[in-house]
Each structure stands twice: as C-alpha cells, then as structure tokens.
Amino acid sequence: MADSIKKTAKEIIQSYNGPQIRIMEVCGTHTHEIFRLGIRHILPENIELISGPGCPVCVTPVGFIDEAVMLALDHNATICTFGDLVRVPGSEMSLGEARSKGAKVQIVYSPIDAYEYAKEHLEEQVVFLSVGFETTTPASCLSVKKAKDAGLTNFALLTANKTMPRAYRILKDSADAFLYPGHVHAIIGTELCESLVEEGVSGVITGFTVNEIMTALAVVITKLQQGRSFFKNCYPRVVTHEGSKAAQVVVSEIMEDCDSEWRGLGIIPNSGLKLKETYKDFDARVKFRLPEVKGRSNPACRCGDVLQGKCKPPDCKVFGRGCTPLHPVGACMVSNEGACSAYYQYGGNING
Known part of the structure; x- marks a missing residue:
C-alpha cells in the first residue's frame, strides 16, 4: 500500500505541467529530509521548494547570543544550552569563543537536564537558553515549574521562544502553499491552519517519511490547480484538531505572549513568549538586570x-x-x- 501511495504521488508530481508553483517547507527538518531523500531530484522545473523560518536556532537574533555571552562572562552564570547554539556567531563572539575566555558552557539535551544541573550545583547560577517553537516550549515551562516547586533560586531561563501563527501571516505572500511543521501542530492542533484558509493561505501538515512528504506535495499540486485556498492534514497519526491539551495548559500557566525579534523578519508583534510576572524570578533578563542588547550580524551573511x-x-x-x-x-x-x-x-x- 505504501509503495502504491508513493508511486501515485510521484506520478502526480512529475506529470505537473502548469504554471510555476512555490512551496515553502517551513520546518528545517523537512528541508533536510527532502534533501536527504532525494526528493528535489525528481521535481519538475515548474515546482520550486523554498525554505522558511522553521529553524529555531536560525531565527534567533544575534542579540540573544550577545545576552548569553554577557551572562557568562560578566555575571559568571553557567550557560546550559543545546549544542547548536554554541557555534552561532554573536556581534563579537560565539558562546564557544566565550568558553575559551573562561565562560562556563554546558551542553544539555533538554531544559529538564538544565534544571537537574542547577539542582546538583547550588553554588552556580544556571541559565538555560530557551530557544524554540511550540514544540520545545512546554519542556522549558515544565523546568521552571519544577524549579519553583523545589525552591531553587539558582535557575533561570533566557527566553527566545517563538510561536508560528504570526510568522505564517507575515510570509503568506512568499509561497503558494506551506508545508506546515508537523511537530509544531502536534502541540497546537489544526485550528490555526483551518482559519488561515479564510485569509487565503493554503497549506498541508505533513510528517517526515518519504511517503508522507511525497503525498503532501501531491496534495498541494492537486489542490492548487483547483484554484481555491485549502488546508489538509496529511499527518493524522500525530496531529489532531485539538493538539496536545496538556502542553497547551502548562505553557499558558507559565508564559504569555510578547513581541519578538526574528532574524530576517524583524520584530513580529505577539510572536514570542516570556515568563509571566509570577515566574519573574526565573527570568534571566530580570534576575540579572540585563540591558537591552542590539546585536550586529555580519553584513556578508544572507x-x-x-x-x-x-x-x-x-x-x-x-x-x-x-x-x-x-x-x-x-x-x-x-x-x-x-x-x-x-x-x-x-x-x-x-x-x-
């Protein structure tokens, strides 16, 4: 059955001979999987895939790295972070370069790891770099909740959490349709995508296997030819209409919307998340009284x-x-x- 679906989708894709179609794969994992699976090799020239802002490290602004370096070098905080962020250039240096100057930088695999590190090193002020979309934000919130319940005073988040809805609207004219990120919508559900259809935005939620991606592309091509805006959930084994209620509850308890800077997109109102007032003791910007930082990216970088x-x-x-x-x-x-x-x-x- 899977081979039949794959073959049918491939036939739909390769037989398309209409006007140019631009499809934005929002998710960075989709970008890599489409390359790895060789899907770009089989696309006709009139189907163009473009990469969107679905890489959380990529959209995090330079100023955030500068803040992290400041915390590490000027405030002697121990920075706990995912590995990717260590090499991202700041205005003057990366976290990796700051580590060579004496900064303490710990690689962790989850916010809970950072919480556990803080619990085991009470003599250190520990800051977790909370970067990500709806997928990873619940775990950051849970780490703060655990820290508060445990009475920890040496744990904080430096937040750069972002939400996708307003980014979709900002980018709606950049493509004819979106390949929506499956992991994000596993958390927030499909209601947003359904409502965007009324605004003329089309897209398909898909998973990460070759059959799922090929099917999603075939659906996009077929639906676009019908001339109406559309939405289709091609990842129903993971994504439901309501999403993860438990994840939504923990985020709404601990965080609230805020304006947020996206690399390349500028400030998007209410597209970020910050800790609520009741959790301000765990907000690194408040705790360490950080000044506003304006990062400077390398002008050669696009x-x-x-x-x-x-x-x-x-x-x-x-x-x-x-x-x-x-x-x-x-x-x-x-x-x-x-x-x-x-x-x-x-x-x-x-x-x-």
Missing part, C-alpha cells in the same frame, strides 16, 4: 533573506567559501535544521 525565501543559500556570496559548517558566518549554516547546512551537506546547486 541568513535573513534565506529565512524569508528571498534567496537560496548558494546565492549568498560567502556560502561554501567563507561560510562552512566548520567556520559558520551565520546561524543557518550552524544548525542541524538550517537551510544553508542542508544545501552544503547535500549539494547547493540542486533544483529548488
């Missing part, structure tokens, strides 16, 4: 344009030259979900 679908990574003059995974100029080359790293790893001149 990460911002890549994240908006305005260009592809090989269009950047430093791609593969001054900017490589070993020596990244921008976040999109660092992250395992970044478009630049996908193009570099799998071949930058492939169609789409």
Whole structure:
C-alpha cells in the first residue's frame, strides 16, 4: 500500500505541467529530509521548494547570543544550552569563543537536564537558553515549574521562544502553499491552519517519511490547480484538531505572549513568549538586570533573506567559501535544521 501511495504521488508530481508553483517547507527538518531523500531530484522545473523560518536556532537574533555571552562572562552564570547554539556567531563572539575566555558552557539535551544541573550545583547560577517553537516550549515551562516547586533560586531561563501563527501571516505572500511543521501542530492542533484558509493561505501538515512528504506535495499540486485556498492534514497519526491539551495548559500557566525579534523578519508583534510576572524570578533578563542588547550580524551573511525565501543559500556570496559548517558566518549554516547546512551537506546547486 505504501509503495502504491508513493508511486501515485510521484506520478502526480512529475506529470505537473502548469504554471510555476512555490512551496515553502517551513520546518528545517523537512528541508533536510527532502534533501536527504532525494526528493528535489525528481521535481519538475515548474515546482520550486523554498525554505522558511522553521529553524529555531536560525531565527534567533544575534542579540540573544550577545545576552548569553554577557551572562557568562560578566555575571559568571553557567550557560546550559543545546549544542547548536554554541557555534552561532554573536556581534563579537560565539558562546564557544566565550568558553575559551573562561565562560562556563554546558551542553544539555533538554531544559529538564538544565534544571537537574542547577539542582546538583547550588553554588552556580544556571541559565538555560530557551530557544524554540511550540514544540520545545512546554519542556522549558515544565523546568521552571519544577524549579519553583523545589525552591531553587539558582535557575533561570533566557527566553527566545517563538510561536508560528504570526510568522505564517507575515510570509503568506512568499509561497503558494506551506508545508506546515508537523511537530509544531502536534502541540497546537489544526485550528490555526483551518482559519488561515479564510485569509487565503493554503497549506498541508505533513510528517517526515518519504511517503508522507511525497503525498503532501501531491496534495498541494492537486489542490492548487483547483484554484481555491485549502488546508489538509496529511499527518493524522500525530496531529489532531485539538493538539496536545496538556502542553497547551502548562505553557499558558507559565508564559504569555510578547513581541519578538526574528532574524530576517524583524520584530513580529505577539510572536514570542516570556515568563509571566509570577515566574519573574526565573527570568534571566530580570534576575540579572540585563540591558537591552542590539546585536550586529555580519553584513556578508544572507541568513535573513534565506529565512524569508528571498534567496537560496548558494546565492549568498560567502556560502561554501567563507561560510562552512566548520567556520559558520551565520546561524543557518550552524544548525542541524538550517537551510544553508542542508544545501552544503547535500549539494547547493540542486533544483529548488
């Protein structure tokens, strides 16, 4: 049955001979899987895939890295972070470079790991770099809840949590349809996507297997030819209409909406999350009285344009030259979900 679905989807895709279609894969994991599975090789020239802002490390602004470096070097905080963030360039240095100057940086695999580290090292002030979309935010909230319940006073979050709804609206004219991120909508459900149809926004939620992605592309092509806005959940084994109520409850208890800066997209109102007043003791910006920081990105880097679908990574003059995974100029080359790293790893001149 799976082979039949795959073959049928492939036939639909390869037989398309209509006007140019632009499909934005919002999720960075989709970008990498589409490359890894060789899907771009089979697309006709009139179907273009463009990468969107669905890489949390990529959309985190330079100023956030500067704040983390400041906490580590000026306030002697122990920074707990996912590995990708260590190599993302700040205005002056990355966290990795700060570590060479004496900063204490611990790699963790979850916010709960950071909480456990703080519990075991009460003599250290521990800050977890809370970066991510709806998928990872509940775990950050849970770590704060556990810290408060345990009476910890040496644990805090530096938040750069973001939510996708307003980003979809900002980018709606960048593509004919979205491949929505499956993991995000496993948390928030499908109601948003359904409502966006009324605003003329089309898209499909899909998973990460070859059959799921191929089916989603075939659905997009078929639906676009009908000339009406649409939404289809092609990932029903994981994504439901209501999403994860438990995750939604813990986030709403501990965090609230705020304006947020996205690399390349600027300030998007109410597209971020911050700790509520009742949890301000765990907010690193409040706890350490951080000044407002305006980061300065390398002018040679076009990460911002890549994240908006305005260009592809090989269009950047430093791609593969001054900017490589070993020596990244921008976040999109660092992250395992970044478009630049996908193009570099799998071949930058492939169609789409």
